Amino acid sequence: MGSDSAIVQAARVSYGKGTKQINQDEALIKYLMRHHHTTPFEMCEIKFHVKLPIFIARQWIRHRTANVNEYSGRYSILDNEFYIPEQVAKQSDNNKQGSGEAFDSSTSKEIIDSLINDSNLVYSHYEKFIEQGLAREIARTNLTLNYYTQFYWKIDLHNLLHFLRLRADQHAQYEIRVYAEVMLDIVKKWVPLAYNAFIEYSLKSACISKTGLEIIRKLIKGENVAREESGIGKREWNELMSILGK
Amino acid sequence: MGSDSAIVQAARVSYGKGTKQINQDEALIKYLMRHHHTTPFEMCEIKFHVKLPIFIARQWIRHRTANVNEYSGRYSILDNEFYIPEQVAKQSDNNKQGSGEAFDSSTSKEIIDSLINDSNLVYSHYEKFIEQGLAREIARTNLTLNYYTQFYWKIDLHNLLHFLRLRADQHAQYEIRVYAEVMLDIVKKWVPLAYNAFIEYSLKSACISKTGLEIIRKLIKGENVAREESGIGKREWNELMSILGK
Amino acid sequence: MGSDSAIVQAARVSYGKGTKQINQDEALIKYLMRHHHTTPFEMCEIKFHVKLPIFIARQWIRHRTANVNEYSGRYSILDNEFYIPEQVAKQSDNNKQGSGEAFDSSTSKEIIDSLINDSNLVYSHYEKFIEQGLAREIARTNLTLNYYTQFYWKIDLHNLLHFLRLRADQHAQYEIRVYAEVMLDIVKKWVPLAYNAFIEYSLKSACISKTGLEIIRKLIKGENVAREESGIGKREWNELMSILGK
Amino acid sequence: MGSDSAIVQAARVSYGKGTKQINQDEALIKYLMRHHHTTPFEMCEIKFHVKLPIFIARQWIRHRTANVNEYSGRYSILDNEFYIPEQVAKQSDNNKQGSGEAFDSSTSKEIIDSLINDSNLVYSHYEKFIEQGLAREIARTNLTLNYYTQFYWKIDLHNLLHFLRLRADQHAQYEIRVYAEVMLDIVKKWVPLAYNAFIEYSLKSACISKTGLEIIRKLIKGENVAREESGIGKREWNELMSILGK
Numbered sequence A, B, C, D: 001m002g003s004d005s006a007i008v009q010a011a012r013v014s015y016g017k018g019t020k021q022i023n024q025d026e027a028l029i030k031y032l033m034r035h036h037h038t039t040p041f042e043m044c045e046i047k048f049h050v051k052l053p054i055f056i057a058r059q060w061i062r063h064r065t066a067n068v069n070e071y072s073g074r075y076s077i078l079d080n081e082f083y084i085p086e087q088v089a090k091q092s093d094n095n096k097q098g099s100g101e102a103f104d105s106s107t108s109k110e111i112i113d114s115l116i117n118d119s120n121l122v123y124s125h126y127e128k129f130i131e132q133g134l135a136r137e138i139a140r141t142n143l144t145l146n147y148y149t150q151f152y153w154k155i156d157l158h159n160l161l162h163f164l165r166l167r168a169d170q171h172a173q174y175e176i177r178v179y180a181e182v183m184l185d186i187v188k189k190w191v192p193l194a195y196n197a198f199i200e201y202s203l204k205s206a207c208i209s210k211t212g213l214e215i216i217r218k219l220i221k222g223e224n225v226a227r228e229e230s231g232i233g234k235r236e237w238n239e240l241m242s243i244l245g246k
Helices: A004-019 A025-034 A039-043 A054-060 A105-132 A136-142 A157-167 A174-190 A192-203 A210-220 A234-243 B004-019 B025-034 B039-043 B054-060 B105-132 B136-142 B157-167 B174-190 B192-203 B210-220 B234-243 C004-019 C025-034 C039-043 C054-060 C105-132 C136-142 C157-167 C174-190 C192-203 C210-220 C234-243 D004-019 D025-034 D039-043 D054-060 D105-132 D136-142 D157-167 D174-190 D192-203 D210-220 D234-243
Strands: A045-053 A067-070 A089-091 A099-102 A148-156 A206-208 B045-053 B067-070 B089-091 B099-102 B148-156 B206-208 C045-053 C067-070 C089-091 C099-102 C148-156 C206-208 D045-053 D067-070 D089-091 D099-102 D148-156 D206-208
Touching: A004 A025, A004 A039, A004 A192, A004 B067, A004 B148, A025 A039, A025 A192, A039 A148, A039 A157, A039 B067, A039 B148, A045 A054, A045 A157, A045 A174, A054 A148, A054 A174, A054 C054, A054 C136, A067 B004, A067 B039, A105 A136, A105 C105, A105 C136, A136 C105, A148 A157, A148 B004, A148 B039, A157 A174, A157 A192, A174 A192, A192 D210, A206 A210, A206 A234, A210 D192, A210 D210, B004 B025, B004 B039, B004 B192, B025 B039, B025 B192, B039 B148, B039 B157, B045 B054, B045 B157, B045 B174, B054 B148, B054 B174, B054 D054, B054 D136, B105 B136, B105 D105, B105 D136, B136 D105, B148 B157, B157 B174, B157 B192, B174 B192, B192 C210, B206 B210, B206 B234, B210 C192, B210 C210, C004 C025, C004 C039, C004 C192, C004 D067, C004 D148, C025 C039, C025 C192, C039 C148, C039 C157, C039 D067, C039 D148, C045 C054, C045 C157, C045 C174, C054 C148, C054 C174, C067 D004, C067 D039, C105 C136, C148 C157, C148 D004, C148 D039, C157 C174, C157 C192, C174 C192, C206 C210, C206 C234, D004 D025, D004 D039, D004 D192, D025 D039, D025 D192, D039 D148, D039 D157, D045 D054, D045 D157, D045 D174, D054 D148, D054 D174, D105 D136, D148 D157, D157 D174, D157 D192, D174 D192, D206 D210, D206 D234
Parallel strands: none
Antiparallel strands: A045 A148, A067 A148, A089 A099, A206 D206, B045 B148, B067 B148, B089 B099, B206 C206, C045 C148, C067 C148, C089 C099, D045 D148, D067 D148, D089 D099
């Protein structure tokens, strides 16, 4: 529902004659994105049918501004489909929430086999419970978090872009990032002008703190800035330097 | 966006094999409405372009689940269009928020003329302010609440029905009720099965309190129930008797 | 945050002089609940710290109007704590989503032992994964849905009562109903007047459909009504008769 | 409801052992704000009682995440209180939505007198309508947008900070900015650590676009960047240079 022109149409009602000067749609959409005038982007709406592992569904559902209809294990029998990573990685040291370097191939195989075995085992018992007539709402509690669920998920473009900004980020778990990347492609085809503005002013932008801006001003003047005197911590400093290409 | 079949499609994903028995769309939609399974109705979305007086826009906007882009008096010049009721009514005695009986025709004319005069007067000064170059954001504060604004208003079907239940109600102000009635007609054409279920289980239904249900049970048994012994107040009693056709 | 008097205070601002007549707090709160004037109830807010199995957390989180901070298996190691029902029941025949009659004791024991064994098994592998240094975000996917998580959950009173109406209902899963019942007790102590109004006008009330009301009117007049001629289905008829104590 | 320590408490549940390293509350709150981990800030809640002109209430109410109870002109009689600016300014040329330079004192006086006269006039007719017994819901439509209303407004800290970021901004209308500034002082006293983090990472921060970051990287290297070759428009360029102190 909606398109780039629905965004423009809503903006021209909101800002009326004030938008006459910006006579090209592309420039207007960029202007809206740049100034966080988010409501015109809410005029577009999209519905996805998503199949995804339960542990990813649990992250996904935290975005509260969407409409959701999820497959229910109370009413229905879950299929024997579960997610196993193609390769497994170690807990990252410096990024508390992410994955780090790869395992050697024999440990990797051992872990993956163990994941597969347990998934098969719990499903075989789930099936047996169902045959015995156990209430589905209890039988399903024996399944592991890598089992697939599915839902219809409907959201407006503004909130979708907010979701994609967080979930296409490198700090997001790999398994949700791959969904975000596919959805970014869909957005690109659906609303190309909004997509470009999103890349420029949101996804590839950076928010620089008050102190960060002061440092940048000094650096541009050619002054030296020492991390220790800057008033910001080591990790934040490294992030800033990485943004500045230093 | 969406239709009766989108509701059915979402419900069948949610409730899966549990919905196989209800093989007709109409019966399924009635079942969903009756049991307050509201999420499938959220799969339909509609956008209205509404022109309405500011005092009505202020009531309307209190429904927080919609997406809105309103004409802005900060950016644009408001048109010389205002709302005047065709006939004016007295403050109701027993309904604290509503309108009661009509005025005699001469008082009615006097009031309506006064409303028109003031509307014209404040607009002539507004126009003069704009000519003088006064900031629009201040100039508009001289307009009365009956001036027209407009917005795009986008909402999902579940929340639209909730809006219509409240605003098509006889306790709603007449001036918003006429909008609600037009919107009800649109819903009827758009999603006829959902509309019928809404009329049956929501708009024309009644919520009966715990004590009200006890009274009904006695009445059905043929017992007499005195208001004084029922434990409920006079006004609530009258409402209950009116629902029961007594 | 807030109390019965905060509800009253907000209502008196909203409805101003219109509420002067209702000079007792109890009557005013009943009036607000009866007429679905819900915003004054939003002035009270409560925060719970809840420990609950993941399959219940997944139902709980669908209520989108709350603020939530949940324990994260990406950052932290989950404890070896899982939920096992004290007794297991068969899938209900007439209630598609619920539990029905109990198993004989030997089948019951067999099922419960199987649930316990699998829970212990997947945790032992989870622990091994963590020791091997596997990324936590993947290791946790091997846990079953009966493992405990925890969250802070903060919500306003109006939305809490809506949650409790749905989750204290007999159609809700037993495992979430026990939480709802404890929370009802807390509400009773916190805002006793709002609690009483909620029981009378919401939890123990019934919404009667348009056709249902017509049937009730006939029954009160002493007329006979045959199910077949009533225009409503068998299940709906039975529910109505049960409400009417027939 | 809540304090800096409620934010910390919620974050420590969410991120569990992952937050042990950050053992000081101040550093943790900064970390959360910097990384847009917004949910812990939702654990604090505040209620304001605000008296404000209707045209400001209309902007304010667009923030949909708050709970509101507003004084109703349908139930109650509005007081004879209206807002008149101390000094009036011309429509800004380069800021389409704002106020620009001041008028000469005689034009200023003329405009202000006109605003006062109209406000008094419409109220005198409003009073007369009420005396005649006109329904309040119609009588109030004769009042101008500068008349005062009031509401209770309750919101969580995360959404309050979002409101303050937009409304304490120089692009916001002066008349709402003065409210935002008073509220910022209240936040400072209530949750001083969150306030400081907000100033550093949000209010005084700047989001730099993809192209903007490329320009900064060149400037830091001592390269010259011409606006015409930069790929960004004149207004955006000026804003960037202003941020960079050039």
